[in-house]
Amino acid sequence: MIRRRQALVKCREDALHNRSQPVLRPVLDLPAPPRILDPQTPVAIIRREHLVQSVADALQFISYYHPLDYVRALGRAYEREQSAAAKDAIAQILTNSRMSAEGHRPMCQDTGIVNVFLKIGMNVRLEGFDDSLEDAVNDGVRRAYLDPENRLRASVLEDPAFARRNTKDNTPAVIHVQIVPGDAIAVDVAAKGGGSEAKSKFAMLNPSDSIVDWVVKTVPTMGAGWCPPGMLGIGVGGTAEKAMLMAKESLMAPIDMAELKARGARSKVEELRIELYDKVNALGIGAQGLGGLSTVLDVKILTYPTHAANLPIALIPNCAATRHVHFVLDGSGPAEFKAPSLDDWPKVAWSPSAQATRVNLDTLTREEVGAWQPGQTLLLSGKLLTGRDAAHKRIQEMLAKGEKLPVDFTNRAIYYVGPVDPVRGEAVGPAGPTTATRMDKFTDTMLGQTGLIAMVGKAERGPAAIESIRKHKAAYLIAVGGAAYLVAKAIRSARVLGFEDLGMEAIYEFDVHEMPVTVAVDSRGNSVHQTGPEQWQKKIVSLKLPVSAA
Numbered sequence: 001m002i003r004r005r006q007a008l009v010k011c012r013e014d015a016l017h018n019r020s021q022p023v024l025r026p027v028l029d030l031p032a033p034p035r036i037l038d039p040q041t042p043v044a045i046i047r048r049e050h051l052v053q054s055v056a057d058a059l060q061f062i063s064y065y066h067p068l069d070y071v072r073a074l075g076r077a078y079e080r081e082q083s084a085a086a087k088d089a090i091a092q093i094l095t096n097s098r099m100s101a102e103g104h105r106p107m108c109q110d111t112g113i114v115n116v117f118l119k120i121g122m123n124v125r126l127e128g129f130d131d132s133l134e135d136a137v138n139d140g141v142r143r144a145y146l147d148p149e150n151r152l153r154a155s156v157l158e159d160p161a162f163a164r165r166n167t168k169d170n171t172p173a174v175i176h177v178q179i180v181p182g183d184a185i186a187v188d189v190a191a192k193g194g195g196s197e198a199k200s201k202f203a204m205l206n207p208s209d210s211i212v213d214w215v216v217k218t219v220p221t222m223g224a225g226w227c228p229p230g231m232l233g234i235g236v237g238g239t240a241e242k243a244m245l246m247a248k249e250s251l252m253a254p255i256d257m258a259e260l261k262a263r264g265a266r267s268k269v270e271e272l273r274i275e276l277y278d279k280v281n282a283l284g285i286g287a288q289g290l291g292g293l294s295t296v297l298d299v300k301i302l303t304y305p306t307h308a309a310n311l312p313i314a315l316i317p318n319c320a321a322t323r324h325v326h327f328v329l330d331g332s333g334p335a336e337f338k339a340p341s342l343d344d345w346p347k348v349a350w351s352p353s354a355q356a357t358r359v360n361l362d363t364l365t366r367e368e369v370g371a372w373q374p375g376q377t378l379l380l381s382g383k384l385l386t387g388r389d390a391a392h393k394r395i396q397e398m399l400a401k402g403e404k405l406p407v408d409f410t411n412r413a414i415y416y417v418g419p420v421d422p423v424r425g426e427a428v429g430p431a432g433p434t435t436a437t438r439m440d441k442f443t444d445t446m447l448g449q450t451g452l453i454a455m456v457g458k459a460e461r462g463p464a465a466i467e468s469i470r471k472h473k474a475a476y477l478i479a480v481g482g483a484a485y486l487v488a489k490a491i492r493s494a495r496v497l498g499f500e501d502l503g504m505e506a507i508y509e510f511d512v513h514e515m516p517v518t519v520a521v522d523s524r525g526n527s528v529h530q531t532g533p534e535q536w537q538k539k540i541v542s543l544k545l546p547v548s549a550a
C-alpha cells in the first residue's frame, strides 16, 4: 500500500510538472485539453505505457504458462483416467505444458485471438493517451505477438467476410470495457484458440425449457475440435449478446470444482455447476474425444436478469490451451507476473511407447495403411507434407482448371497444421494439428485425384469424409490438440514446397522423427470418435466409474 501511495504521489507530481510520458504512436497535433488536477483528490494515474507493457507481458506469460489451477485439475484427471487413449492424450498435454513453461515457447500453435476485459475505476486518471484505450491495448498485443524472443502466431484476419487478410500482428483484440467504482483498473487478458471458439453455442430457450437438458444435448454436437479436457463457460439470461459475453467472461475464473464439491453447493448456480459437470463427464467423450472419464474440468456460470418471455443461454468451451491471467493497475507501474514453480506440475513425462508401431513415411503403401487399426498408436518418421484450408482450396481450384500441382502427393501423408514461426534455431515453432473437419469438403478430391493416402489432424471427421476415406482405402490420424510444442520436437527440418505466398498456410515438407499419432479413421471407415465415447459412456454407467471427482 505504501509503495502504491508513493507511486501515486510520484505520478501526480509528474503530471503536475508536465513531465513527458512515453508515447508509442504519432501524436496528433491538437491542443492539449485543460487539465484539472487536485492534489488532494485520491486519483490513481494510469499511464498508457504501463497498460501497453502489462498487456504485452500478460500475453507472453500466458502463451507458455498454463494457469496452475488448470495444471492441477488436469493432473487429477490424469490420475483417475482409465481409458488408455485418453490417458495418453492427457499425458502429452501435461508434458507439453511443462516443456512450454521451461522453454518459454507457446503451448499451442494457435496462439489465439486476444480477449481483454477492462474494469476501470471511476477514480482513475488515464495519462499519455493520445489515442483510444483500444489502441493502447492493441499496441500491447502487437508488442507481444512480434516479440522476437518468443514470436507468437498471428491468426487474426481483417475483412472477414471477403478478403480475409492477415493483419500480421494479431491485432485487433476483442475488448470489453466497464466503468466501475474504485481507483484501479482490473484487467483480464485471454488468448482464445480458434478451435474452441468455433464450438460456441447459443440458444433462445423457452422459459420452461431445461438448461441441463440443453447443455447435455449440445456438448456432443461440439465434437472434439475444442480439444477437451477443458472448461465450459455458460451465460444464462440477459439478451442474446449479454449471454454470450457472460459465457466468455465466466471462463476467466480459476478452476475450483474440486473445492466446490468438497465444501458443497451454497447456491442454485453452484448446484447447477456440479450437476452439469457430472452429467457432461458422464457422456464419456473424454480427452480429445477418444472416450474417457474427463471431458470437462469445470463448468462456470454467470447469470443476469432477462425478459419474461426469454431464457437466453450461451455456451463457450475453453480448450487444453487454457490461457488467461488477471492483473490490476493501480498507478504503481506495470503489472508483474510471477513465474510459477515447475515443482507444481504433476510428475508426468510422456515418451513414445515401446508398443507403438513405427511407420516409415518414405516407403508408405496403401497396403500398409490398410492394416492400421482404429485406436492404434503410430510413430511417424520420414517426410510429411503440410497443408490446411487455403492450400486445399487452391489445390481444388488448380485441379478443376487442369493445372499441375506444385507437389506430388502420391502415397504421401499430409498434416493439417499452421505452425508458429521458429526462433533460436528451431526447425519449426510449436506445430500441433488443426481441426480436420474444415478439410472435409476437400477430402474426396484429395484422395481421389492426388494419390494422397493418409491425413493427420485433430478431432473427428464428418460422414462424407469418412465415406471418402473408406472408398479410397486411406486413413485419418490424429495428433493431440494442445500438445504442439511436444509435437514440434519430432520435426527435424522444414522446407516450403509450394504456395509460399500463403505464409503459415503454405505447403511444407517436414522431416519428422517418431511423431506420435493415433489412427482415428481406418481404411474401413471405422472412427474412434464414434466408438470411443459410445463405449465409455456405457462403461461409466455399467461400472459406476468415478467421473464426478474433480
Ligand code: SF4
Pocket: 108, 109, 110, 111, 112, 192, 193, 194, 195, 196, 197, 225, 226, 227, 319, 320, 321, 432, 433, 434, 481, 482, 483
Ligand atoms: S488446444 Fe486446440 S482449440 Fe485450443 S488453441 Fe490449441 S488447437 Fe486450438
